[in-house]
Structures are given as structure tokens and as C-alpha cells.
Amino acid sequence: MEIAFDYTRSLGPVLGQFMTGLRDQRILGARAADGRVHAPPFEYDPVTASPPGELFEVGPAGTVVSWTWLPEPLDGQPLNRPFGWALIRLDGADTAMLHAVDPGPAGPAGLRTGMRVWPRWAPDRVGSIRDITCFAPDAPAPAAVDPAAVDPAVVDTAPDAVADGTAPVTMTITPVRLRYLHTASPAESAYLRGLAEGRLLGQRCPACGQVYIPSRGTCPADGVPTDTEVELPDTGTITTFSVVNVGYPGQQVTPPYVAAAVLLDGADIAFQHLILGCDPADVHMGMRVRAAWRPRAEWARHADTISHFTPSGEPDAPYESYARHL
């Protein structure tokens, strides 16, 4: 599974200045009430909780306070070759900032606490912490960083005026991506395997006798395992529904469409499914429907094996037959 979104961060006055500084190749810090200089600057003083006074430039060189070696970088990290993560105290600052350090061919042997490092600026700066590609042990030389070493997926984008260096940076885009593997529980697994065989398998709760489909393996009301398998037909009743006319990022069905609570015959809980095969205006409570399976060759251990539900043509179910499921 993968979920991803590009969050748009409002930076506010302090971080906005800090990001604007990075675009202009300046690293800014702030002095706290106790006299210590924080770089990056704080939005609110950790001792007095007050906002900082005027920000000022620190560094750009600094000293490694502590570090660790990353032999296998992950997607989205600053460099796509092995590098060090270091806490770097910039000249003029009392706190350390976390950034990547590229020691070059020396590898981890080229990193030590107390070593001096300089920022390597990205050629295209937009007002982002990534405007510093990394730090390195040598005093800067032009174009020291091979742009091919930088993962293009993590380079932020910004409005033209910001990239041109003509407007203060007020926003930053933070792409967040989460890829994960869902391990199906035994009950989910049985349900999904059933779909691949064209069968609808639910489970009955031994305590309350209610039939769940899909079952999660336990009864949410009684908290006991639902271990009795029940095969259900692919016909049911629309208990209630809505017509979705609104879109959103990542939507899998194009509006307008009918999302209905379908109560399969013999089930005690409805599930949401798509209704096709009739005018949305004709869908109503109590309408009888039948599963529309994908072609046999496409049956798989996946919810999409049933494409949608469609009117079966049977007479409506009486209200009393499904009223307790509303």
C-alpha cells in the first residue's frame, strides 16, 4: 500500500526568514534570553517562551559535535550514496543542527567529532533545508556537488518569485510518502481468498450470533474470536446511501457516483459499495442489488474482484426488514 501527500507548510515569521536566508546562502540564528545562540533559530524561546529578536547570520562553517554513518541511504534522504548524519555546531552558535555530511572517498574514516565542515549549497535554491545539499570537510569550491547525487524527488518546488530570489519565502512543501505492507489477518485472508474463488465468506460471532462480512476475526461488540465461517449469497439490500458529487485527491471513482450501505442476505452488518447499472436518481432505500463480479480471469484476492453492485430487479425489501441496520 502507499499513501502520499504534499503538505504545504506555512512557515511563519521566524522560519520564513530562516528559509529565505538559506535561499540566499545565509544561515540565520537567534539569541535566546539566556544568551545562547540557536541555529536553526527557535520560533519561541525554550526558557521564556517569547519569540526571538532579530535573526543574524552564523557559520557557514561549523564543527561536528556527534555523528553516525549511514551505509545504505533510503529514498528521500539528502544523498543517494553513503553519508554521515551529523550534529553540527555552526560558528557563532551554541546549539547544533542536524544535517548530512559527505566525507568523500574517505567514507566513515573521514568523519570524526570535532572536525570542521562547510555547507555545500544546492545550485537551485528555493527556501528549504535542502538548499544545503550537505556539509563537507573541505572549504567550498564551486560546483563541488554532483547534481546527479541528489535525489530529484526530494528537491522542493516553490513559486517562481521565490526561486528567483525576489520574494520572501513564506511556504514550503513537505512531501510525505508512506509505503507499507498490510499483513492480512486470518479472517481477512479467508475473505480475500474467498473473493478469488467467487465466494463471499463471512464469520459468525459465537456470543451474539451476528454475521460479519468482511470479518476482522473478532466481534467488535463482544471481543471474542469469530471462528465460524458463513458463506453468503451475492445479493442484498441497500439500507441507505449517498450520491457523491464531490472530488478529492486520490479518489478512486470519478463522481458523481452512488455509495451505498449494502446488507448482504444473511449478514448482520452492511458494507459500503459502489452502485452502477441504473440512474443514480433511481437508487433508493430498500432496493435489491446483486454483486457485479469482474470477468473470471480477473478474480483475485482483492476487494476489487467485485466491481460494484447493480439492481437485481427484485421487488424492494420492506423497510422493517432492514430498519434495525440503519
Next chain:
Amino acid sequence: MTRQPVAAAVLGVGQTRHRSKRTDVSIAGLCREAVDRALADAGLTMSDIDAVVVGKAPDLFEGVMMPELYLADALGAVGKPLLRVHTAGSVGGATGIVTANLVQAGVHRRVLAVAFEKQSESNAMWALSIAHPFSTAVVAGAGGYFAPHIRAYIRRSGAPSHIGAMVAVKDRRNGARNPFAHLQQADITLEKVLASPLLWDPVRYDETCPSSDGACAVIIGDSDAAQASQAGGRPVAWIRATAMRTEPTMFAGKDPVNPAAGLAAAADLWRKAGITSPIDEVDVAEIYVPFSWYEPMWLENLGFAAPGEGWRLTEAGETEIGGRIPVNPSGGVLSSNPIGASGLLRFAEAALQVMGKAGAHQVPGARTALGHAYGGGSQYFSMWVVSSTP
């Protein structure tokens, strides 16, 4: 053995002017605005605060993991206990209750509750529509989830189809009396609401809450702190009772129109507050109504009306300011919805009413008020009753 709780009261309330986008501030700056206003309202400084409780909606809404940690500096929480509460959309209400409980338990004297949402940084519909591997992704956001239950309510109660629009008109007009409300729609009419597009049939655009950036802060103190405030000429709102209940998102037999957890929480709340007839003994209610039809639904769930009868109160104008039970004089969630803060806003607005500080949306003579929030798939309920006297 049950110990008698310490008396607790709301000492101060602060909120932002809710907007669709507050791009001028960070999340920390947004929260701080509400906190500074609450401290000023209570005549206190950060050094008077013993602990901080933060509430916000699911992390996916803003993509910040554990935002409470990075907010510690902004909230003056360094060196103090800092807790985060999470009960989906009801989180603001739950945050108020946890804060009250810390005082009522005698653990702290003055505790700050902060709740926030910056919807402009993300997309809540996307965050609420993440597909499960074993179900079909047809539920479109919160509206997609709640619209079928609204249809079920209309069928069960036989309510006329314009009730939802009446609620929207009332709440938006109330919101126009509240300078902090996001939507300012003094001129809205029933005809306009009924003519607005159906987003999730039967829910229309104008019957839906906005997406807001906003924050709310509430300071709760013990009876000594409350008496010190009163001695300084500052009114307080005494917390007479709090209640929370939970039920699963889905189970066979769940009644999403009139959920058992809400009924149980309300029964517990009225019993603790010594209230036997809510409609006669409560002067004003701030109820979590993100879709207009939830006003009559929650009026029934809370016991202001019998099942199936809540819409009659709305239709008769009894939920307007001046009616038997004014609901959401602040404009409610239908006028401002910074999701994580919306529950605490209901609790705070209830407090403002009994403190007599609600300004142009004050219910005259309000002495007892309800604050209410719900969240998840109608599964988390939190509520409190506040009064002008202990």
C-alpha cells in the same frame, strides 16, 4: 471508594479568528495566538500554568508526527507536564475534559488546554479516505460517511426535507454575530441553502462545515484559583459535570443515528450535573454539528427531545437565540471547523456564555450551558456542563 473531586472552573478562553488559510503563521504561531488570548482573558502569565494538554486530530491531517513535542516551546510547556489527547474529531472536547480532570483530581492548580488544526496545510478529505485493502474505496471523506446516516435519520423521523437548511441558516447567521467565526454570512437565506449543490446527496454545500485554520485555548483552575479570578473581577465558568463514552466504529446492531455511546454519555452527564430535564434546565448548548442535520439528531441523542422529535425543535425556531434551547449561538462547526479545535471551541463557547462574555452572540441570562463534541464514526463522545455558580 470514590473521592469527591476538587471543584474546577474555566478561568480564561482564547481563540483565533478562524480562516480558510492562515499562511502568515506556523502551526506553533497559530496555537500561540489562542494561548496568549486565553492568558490575557484569565489575567495570568505562562508561569501561572502548571501543565499543558494538547489536542489535535489525526497526525495525517497535517503530516506532523507528535506535534505536541515540537510545540512545547510555543506553549510554554518546557519543564512542565505535557500531554497529548487523541479522540479523532471529538479531541477538542476530550482535551477539555482531561484538563478538567487534572484539576479535579487535585494534581494541578491551573492547567492549559490547547487544540488546533491547520486544514490549509493538508486535505482532510484525502486523509479520511485512505482505503483499506479489504474494502472498496467509495466513502468520500466525512460527508461521504455521514450522509447515509442522515438519510436514515430523515427516513426514521419523517422530518421535512428543509430542516437541514434551517439549521444552516441559523448557524451561519449566528456566526455573523461572532467576530471569530470563519464564515460571515449574515444574509444567507433558506432559498440559497436549498439551491446550493448536493455534495453528498442528501447533504448540500451550504449544510456542510468549512475547512478552517484555527486554534482554541482554555485555562482551567481549582476553586482557589477560580476564587482569586473572581476576586479580581473576572467571571469564571464552574465545571459541574463531564462525561465521555466510546463505542466501536462498526458493529452489528450499532445505531449510527442515535448511538449508544452518546446516549450513555448524556445520561451520565445529566446525572452528575443533577439535571433531570435538560431542555428546562440548560440555557444554551454548543453541540458539534458539522453537517446541519446533526442538530436534530444530537438533540435527540442528548435527551433534549424524544427520538424522532428533535427536528420539531429546530422547525419551531426553539434552537435560535431566544428559543427554548439555543443551539450554537457562536455559529458552531458549520461556521468554523478547525477540526482538532472544534470540540474545545464548543466547550469554550459554553463557558463564555455562562461567564456572560459571548458578546453579540450572548444568550441573555445564560447560567447553565452544555459543550459537546463527537468524533470518529460517531463513536467518541465528550461533553460538559458549565454554570455561572459552583
